[in-house]
Amino acid sequence: MSEDKALIDACLAGRLEAYEALVRRHQQKVFNVLYRFLGNYEASQDLSQETFLSAYQKLGTFGGKSALSTWLCQIALNKARDMLRSNGVNSLCEDVEDHGDTLVAADTTRPDRRAEQGQARERIQGILNRMPPHYREVLILKHLEEHSNEEIAAMLDETVDNVKVRTFRARQMFKQLFGELS
């Protein structure tokens, strides 16, 4: 966080290279949140770029009340929700197969195991894609990004109690869909 703060101060002082360092520090997180939320590689790539552009333009308004990564995820998820709304869909899933090599990288020594892992992961992503966005986002933030309820509440502009309720229901739905597809 203190390193982020130093980089932000350098950016605000006009040092562009400091912003590049910030992008590199947080691009994995922003991209992964977007990818798991949208289920689409290209759209996640475009929105990651837009997220960092917006963040750069609004950097002066970042108060430091939350971690920079929390703020970035908040911007990213707002953009992603807008994109889904404007397309009138729940997710943009289409390309798990296109990027299979990227998604399945764990066991390179056993092709059969690798294929199994790939199918399991496709199934999990498929379940996420089927869930309503407001449930999907809490599961991603809680179980993949390991954020606390307080951090999630800050990202989603919600109360902590509402986050807990949403997480409870999202878990129930995920477990039910997981059972149906297993």
Place this chain on the structure above:
Amino acid sequence: MNALQFDEAWQRCLDREMGRSEETVFLARLSEAERLELFATRAALGELECLPRISAPADLAARVMVAISPKKQSAFTRLRRWLESRPMLGWEFGGAALAASVLFVTLAPQFMTLPAGGSPHASPSLMPVSHAPGGNGGALQFSLYAPQARSVALIGDFNGWGSTAEIKLKPAANGMWSVAVPLPAGSYQYAFLLDDRRWVTDPRAERRVNDDFGRQNAVVTII
């Protein structure tokens, strides 16, 4: 334990926030069906947590930095801004441009008359060319505004319509794609290929011809 406390404990158990003894006590309170439900949920969430991290695109940071970097202005734009910032010169850009145009139309024909028997290359700087070489060592600049495109390629008879050489245009933050291509004198047909599938005729082409497939190709002539 009321329903609210029960739900709270259920969530803490799923989050593995309970100590071992607290969890044992909680599990003992559950019915067999509830225990199975809890373990099934935990197993499902465990699968979710196994999803791998995906590498962000390697050029993401570079693309962001290109988009936020101050745009370079052309020499013409810089000159115009410099002139406009000096009202004491009495310079009014529109009027000046009109005057320059009139001057050019009046004088240019005199300079563009070819010497008798002379080759067209005798005065190349004044010959009409459909695409004037830019500041790229004599290369032609091809450009297209396509903010939604993911890739834009230049195809034409000079590269076997994409079969002998791949010419990709580079995107700029303002939605413009461009590439500079060195071409010898001659007349060429070309088009742009968006996202490897959509054929687009250069909207700024001076001349177009129909091809054999019901499409139009742009024509550029270099003299």
